[in-house]
Amino acid sequence: MEQKAAATSLSALGHEGRLAIFRLLVKAGPVGIAAGEIARRLEVIPNTLSANLNVLSHARLITSRRDGRSIIYSADYAAMSGLLGFLMEDCCNGAPEICAPLGEIVAKAADCDGTCLTGLETA
């Protein structure tokens, strides 16, 4: 991921409303959530939601598919991984010993479920 794309993604997430949308979609998983359902859960006006979904979509952070009259949005996990990797590689390239706190937070995240970050033992 190049820097410009990363900035676009970060900018898209740098808005409380959009961050809430993205987090909701991340929690929902690949099944996704219909736009109207998102609006109901987050209590936002449809047109504003649509604009924010458009920003997230343009930043490649979410995808959409039509299902009847509804449009289902889902988080793009590959894009999310790419973004996190982009931020982490800087740290490692420059001063590996400094990344210990990062390792800790990752380990903590891994604690949430044994299957979440499997395969790390090989690292």
Add this chain to the structure above:
Amino acid sequence: MEQKAAATSLSALGHEGRLAIFRLLVKAGPVGIAAGEIARRLEVIPNTLSANLNVLSHARLITSRRDGRSIIYSADYAAMSGLLGFLMEDCCNGAPEICAPLGEIVAKAADCDGTCLTGLETA
């Protein structure tokens, strides 16, 4: 980290110039870089740089200290960890099996140096 603070941090990083500054500081490590040196390396005008450093500082992503006539800026690794953790916890809480790509990117980052993400074996 609460959502509002996370959005502030992400918004600060969602600007190509500021992202470049932050990445430079992350690579520099705790030693940090003087404002003037940052301006020279990134070829930005001092006052614009100062404004952007202020945004990053207000978002708690960087810290500063005076050294003679220079002001040295450093990345705040704890804040960075907190931000990454905030984004990752959503994923794990919702659909752990989906986070495999995240685990891979973390493992890849760990490859950069054996000491980067030590302690993960215990996760």
Add this chain to the structure above:
DNA sequence: CCCATATTTCCGGCATATTGGAAATATGGA
């Protein structure tokens, strides 16, 4: 075809962000 639902697009006003020039502040050295 007509209607209800779902979502987006259009539009205008308002708020905030970004930028660079110029001046102000702070530090250290002669």
Add this chain to the structure above:
DNA sequence: TCCATATTTCCAATATGCCGGAAATATGGG
């Protein structure tokens, strides 16, 4: 004290972002 360096602050112009009302588009059912 005077000067050079380093950085910030002030300011104004411009640009961009955000929001909500109203209208338009798309789909499915009767």
